[in-house]
Amino acid sequence: MNKVRKAVIPVAGLGTRFLPATKSIPKEMLPVVDRPVVQYAVDEAFEAGIEHIVFVTGRNKQAIEDYFDVAPELMETLRGGGKAEQHGTLERLLPGAGQTTFTRQQAPLGLGHAVWCARDVIGNEPFALILPDMVSYGARGCLAEAMDVYNVSGGNVIAVEECDLTETHKYGIVGRGAEIGTGFEVTGMVEKPAAGKAPSNFYINGRYVLQPEIFALLETQERGAGGEIQLTDAMVRLSASQKFYAKPFSGRMFDCGSKEGFIEANVAFALARRDLGDTVHDLVGNLLRDHETRSVAA
């Protein structure tokens, strides 16, 4: 079985849901506590054994490329100013020289098109795909769990979670087949099915291990849901000749592409932090009490 060495992280989206903040900052640079959303995706990739990250970017995303580069003046100032801890953190988080590649999507034609833009950099080997808006929260990252299944089953692996049946129109949904280890065989996939048309309530949560044959299918993929070139549609075609497995994530994802999910992620990650948890717990408790008192008064 071929080792999964590279991960694709698409970061070309406009982030219109976070305007005006995203007028001059890529949405992937918005912080959850004190780290940009995209840093969580990169940490998760390296935790899962990935060696090289391919970012699919677009215009006005230079901040991401700069963020993953060295910052000599800043490092010098931190060192000189006795800020060893911050200095160490920045050093630890930085991918090594040559471990990142940036390529551009050029036109917002959909997730399938964004993944296809990475084809030459990936070449003829299996690869991981991380949708960075979905921030993984759990004892281990979601990609590491998906990789456990891949290492047993091979083929293609999609991480999933359960959602309410009224929410299936927001996601790609997979059909549930025979159990295999900690996952199950995928019997079908549909992108954003209307209520009542979904094969199950298992939604694709933004982590994939895919075989390179997906690229030839993406090249000829017609537009699907929302008028976009959909990855799920190409996966359906690939499933005619290759196996797909699903891995239910034992943690949970926060959808940081939505305001609610982003706020929830900030609170959850802050509560889990040793240096902040107790303080944030009290702050949130006070806010809730104030909020309830005001609601009662109104």
Ligand code: G1P
């Ligand atoms: C994409 C995928 C969808 C998946 C979702 C997870 O949709 O196409 O299958 O469930 O990400 O966030 P998007 O959110 O880009 O519309």
